[in-house]
Amino acid sequence: MQNWIDLFIEQVKATTWLEWTAVLLGVTEVLLAKANKVWLYPTGIAGTLISIYLLLNVALYAECLLSCYYVVMSFYGWYHWVKKRNEPPVKVSYANRQEWIVTLLIVFAGWGILYLLLINFTQSTVPVWDSWVSSTAWAGMWLLARRKIENWVLLNVSNLFAVPLLFHKNLALFALLTAFLFVVAIFGYLDWRKIIKEERLKEEQLLLNVEVA
Incomplete structure (x- = not known):
């Protein structure tokens, strides 16, 4: 146990200012997501662009692809969340059957494709683990962009496997951030579930008022 603590301390001491910036932006982003605020997207995009550079340096290629995908999905989510003319904003909801199929x-097609890419076109030493972390996170971010509560579940599956992977690659601060994100995601799920319940109560009350009138 002491060896793990010593290793963590050494890695934190070696952390660059770019890593600190990416981590701080990541913390801000997830707190904004938990609060259901659209500003999570520009914050996340800034942090992710820094992460892409850092992940390339340690040969986590699937994670790097994940980050590129995240930038694209962030712009999509940003657009999807923003209120359009004469349309209500997208509400938090549960995924339907079709969305679960997607x-x-x-998750599984992405896992297989990323694994094949890693073993054939990169020098990755952790192709199975790296591709799994990325594919589950891809699915979670797609659900987040559509404002589906299950995004927290998929993102935490990814987080659970990402923590030891990042420690293995000597990215201690990123691993600590991911552990923090795991905890926040639990509360994010609970907060979003509360939002859904409140929305349902409002709709039921509105329907009741209409029937009484």
Whole structure:
């Protein structure tokens, strides 16, 4: 146990200012997501662009692809969340059957495709683990962009496997951030579930008032 603590301390001491910046932006982003605020997207984009550079340096290629995908999905989510003319903003909701099918396709097809890419075109030493972390996170971010509560579940599956992977690659601060994100995601799920319940109560009350009138 002491060896792990000593290793963590050494890695934190070696952390660059770019890593600190990426981590601080990541913390801000997830707190904004938990609060259901659209500003999570520009914050996340800034942090992710820094992460892409850092991940390339340690040969986590699937994670780097994940980050590129995240930038694209962030712009999509940003647009999807913003209120359009004469339309209400997208509400938090549960994924339907079709969305779950797409989610599972992203997870398992993405896992297989990323694994094949890593073993054939990169020098990755952790192709199975790296591709799994990325594919589950891809699915979670797709659900987040559509404002589906299950995004927290998929993102935490990714977080659970990402922590030891990042420690293995000597990115201690990123591993600590991911552990923090795991905890925040639990509360994010609970907060979003509360939002859904409140929305349902409002709709039921509105329907009741209409029937009484």
